[in-house]
Amino acid sequence: MASTTTANTFQKSRLSVKAQTLAALAAIASAVAVPQLFHTLGAVSGLGTALGETFLPMQLPVMLTGLLAGPYAGLAAGIFGPLASFALSGMPGSLMLPFMMIELAFYGLSAGLLANTKLPLIGKVFASQVIGRIARAAAILAAVYALGNESIHVSIIWKSITAGLPGLVLQWSLLPLTVFWVENRAKNDQ
Secondary structure: HHHHHHHHHHHHHHOOOHHHHHHHHHHHHHHHHHHHHHHHHHHOOOOOOHHHHHHOOHHHHHHHHHHHOOOHHHHHHHHHHHHHHHHOOOOOOOHHHHHHHHHHHHHHHHHHHHHHOOOHHHHHHHHHHHHHHHHHHHHHHHHHHOOOOOOOOOHHHHHHHHOOHHHHHHHHHHHHHHHHHHHHHHHHHH
């Protein structure tokens, strides 16, 4: 009995399919809207798409959904967020779209799978970032070396990591705080 109680303390309650679906849809909408805000600010400031490449705004709602709603919702948000954004705004560009879909799918899936572990929230975010970046790098390497894609260069892997460092740091602070706030609010509402 004591071990069951202890196990339940570390496990979040499962969300209904409806709640997971709504969370994924909200993340997909956010994955379209938030980057547009960054791109608009970039256009106004003369930085163009650099703000989006620096602060990685599409990753925030996807990882948050994985952490709060689970791996299925995170995976769906990761796949369909960039796809919806491309369909509505043309961004990310068609060349990078498949790699963004793979990367974000792994972000959402891994964040959801790690959500119930005993890792600190910052560790869950960091592990999800590493997993997502490795998946993207593997996909790019496969496209270049296995499929012979000459329209993309392997150097984009390192360039995206260095350009996105501020976004990674933003995720380390913003995501744990948001998850902590949402979970505590849910506990107080019960």
